[in-house]
Amino acid sequence: MGFFSTGRKIEEAKMALVGKYLFERLTEDQRHMIINVANYRLKEGGHSSSVEKLEARVQWVFWALAMADIGIEHRLKSFQWTYIRNPFMITTLQSTHWEVAAEILSKKNGISITPP
Numbered sequence: 001m002g003f004f005s006t007g008r009k010i011e012e013a014k015m016a017l018v019g020k021y022l023f024e025r026l027t028e029d030q031r032h033m034i035i036n037v038a039n040y041r042l043k044e045g046g047h048s049s050s051v052e053k054l055e056a057r058v059q060w061v062f063w064a065l066a067m068a069d070i071g072i073e074h075r076l077k078s079f080q081w082t083y084i085r086n087p088f089m090i091t092t093l094q095s096t097h098w099e100v101a102a103e104i105l106s107k108k109n110g111i112s113i114t115p116p
Contacts, residue, residue: 013101019064037066061087
């Protein structure tokens with residue numbers, strides 16, 4: 001596994017984890033708006049399902065992409081929203097990618113997110 005590939009995968013894991021972390025801290029109205037934007041993005045990709053029916057890690061990516069789309073500020077140091085072309089591929093990441101991503105977010109931002 002190459003460095004650039006590994007780095008990209010860790011960034012994708014961070015994106016998903018930040019999506020989960022922030023979504024859990026939103027108000028009910030904000031969550032509803034994020035779900036609507038995420039469902040729109042999902043339908044735009046040709047899927048007939050709803051984001052609520054997707055595997056949790058895939059949901060986190062769709063939430064993060066929706067938050068980035070509407071400009072929700074994450075206020076996290078050394079993190080920026082990243083475009084993930086195929087959110088469904090997040091399920092192929094290895095546990096190491098998730099663990100490193102969670103560790104980076106913990107060290108740089110003091111947030112605790114349990115990797116899947």
